[in-house]
Amino acid sequence: MTATGTYAPRPGAAPLPRMIAAQAALETKMLLRNGEQLLLTVVIPTLLLVLFSSVDIVDTGAGEAVDFLTPGILALAVVSTAFTGQAIATGFERRYGVLKRLAASPLPRWGLMAAKTLSVLVTEILQVILLTAIAFALGWNPHGDPAAVLLLLVLGTAAFSGLGLLMAGTLKAEATLAAANLVFLLLLVGGGVIVPLDKFPPRAQDVLGLLPVSALSDGLRDVLQHGTGMPWGDLGILAVWAVAGLAAAGRFFRWE
Numbered sequence: 575m576t577a578t579g580t581y582a583p584r585p586g587a588a589p590l591p592r593m594i595a596a597q598a599a600l601e602t603k604m605l606l607r608n609g610e611q612l613l614l615t616v617v618i619p620t621l622l623l624v625l626f627s628s629v630d631i632v633d634t635g636a637g638e639a640v641d642f643l644t645p646g647i648l649a650l651a652v653v654s655t656a657f658t659g660q661a662i663a664t665g666f667e668r669r670y671g672v673l674k675r676l677a678a679s680p681l682p683r684w685g686l687m688a689a690k691t692l693s694v695l696v697t698e699i700l701q702v703i704l705l706t707a708i709a710f711a712l713g714w715n716p717h718g719d720p721a722a723v724l725l726l727l728v729l730g731t732a733a734f735s736g737l738g739l740l741m742a743g744t745l746k747a748e749a750t751l752a753a754a755n756l757v758f759l760l761l762l763v764g765g766g767v768i769v770p771l772d773k774f775p776p777r778a779q780d781v782l783g784l785l786p787v788s789a790l791s792d793g794l795r796d797v798l799q800h801g802t803g804m805p806w807g808d809l810g811i812l813a814v815w816a817v818a819g820l821a822a823a824g825r826f827f828r829w830e
Contacts, residue, residue: 593681594689601693605659614654614758615701620708622768623647627712632768637799644709644716645794646767651701652727653765653787656694657734658758664690664742665750673829683829691735698731717801723794726805729812730790736819737786743827761787766795786815 588596605611626632627640634642667673677683706714742750763769764778765787771779782788793808 588680590682590685594685594692597681597686597689598692598696601690602696605663605693605697608663611659611663614659615651615697616704619647619651619654619701619705622650623705623708624712626768627709633770633773635770638713638715640709640712640714641716641799642770642795643768644705644714645798646791647705647709648702648727648794649730649765649787649791650762650767651705652698652730652790653734653758653761655697655701656731657738658754659697659738660690660694660735661738661742661754662751664739665745665747665754668742668829669747671830677829687739690739691731694731694735698727702727716798718797719803722797722804725809726790726793726797726812729809729816730786732816733786733790733812733819736816736821736823739823739827740819743823743829761785766791784811786812789815 605615623640623643626634626643630639632639664673673686676686681689738754741753745753761767764774764782765785766782767787771782771788771792774782783792789808789811793805793812796802796805796808
């Protein structure tokens with residue numbers, strides 16, 4: 575307060591961590607209020623887990639179906655949030671000029687992307703809590719090292735975030751909407767999420783096994799179902815996709 579009794583203003587931007595946290599909270603609230611996003615991130619993975627664990631539709635091999643399905647559904651949750659949901663939301667923000675206006679704010683562009691990444695991670699934590707609770711109710715019996723599971727999820731998130739941002743930053747919003755949903759369906763069918771990869775022809779297995787969703791679902795399945803150690807091969811595939819996707823997104827992303 576000044577000597578005259580009036581408050582002296584203190585213009586300027588808030589500290590960078592506070593700006594990123596505020597933007598991340600806003601991004602998370604917008605995502606959770608969006609019905610289409612909730613369908614992708616919550617409803618579809620939950621229904622698939624309950625349906626295929628309760629009804630003998632797909633041959634998941636020896637053991638309980640829920641033990642095979644849960645790792646794949648966790649991988650699908652990462653795809654739905656980090657790739658499909660983020661690509662669609664960011665694509666339409668870019669179309670309507672939201673990204674252009676945010677880029678002119680005190681929050682730097684890399685800070686905006688960091689906020690989006692934090693929002694994705696918060697959403698994924700909520701997804702994992704919900705899906706694991708449902709899986710335990712269905713009789714899931716997980717094994718393995720939690721650190722390996724965490725590393726797989728983090729690398730999977732990085733890989734699919736890079737690919738989602740690359741798509742959102744290079745295609746038109748309508749094309750992003752169609753392509754992201756199509757890729758989601760293709761990965762659901764051919765990524766080892768519900769249908770084991772060994773059900774496909776050998777040549778197709780070699781190709782499908784290099785996809786990030788296959789590496790993520792197989793890695794999680796090796797750890798959680800079979801109790802193996804660190805799945806270095808799957809981690810390597812995810813790391814390559816993460817570096818390539820994030821680098822390409824940083825290089826080709828257009829803000830307008």
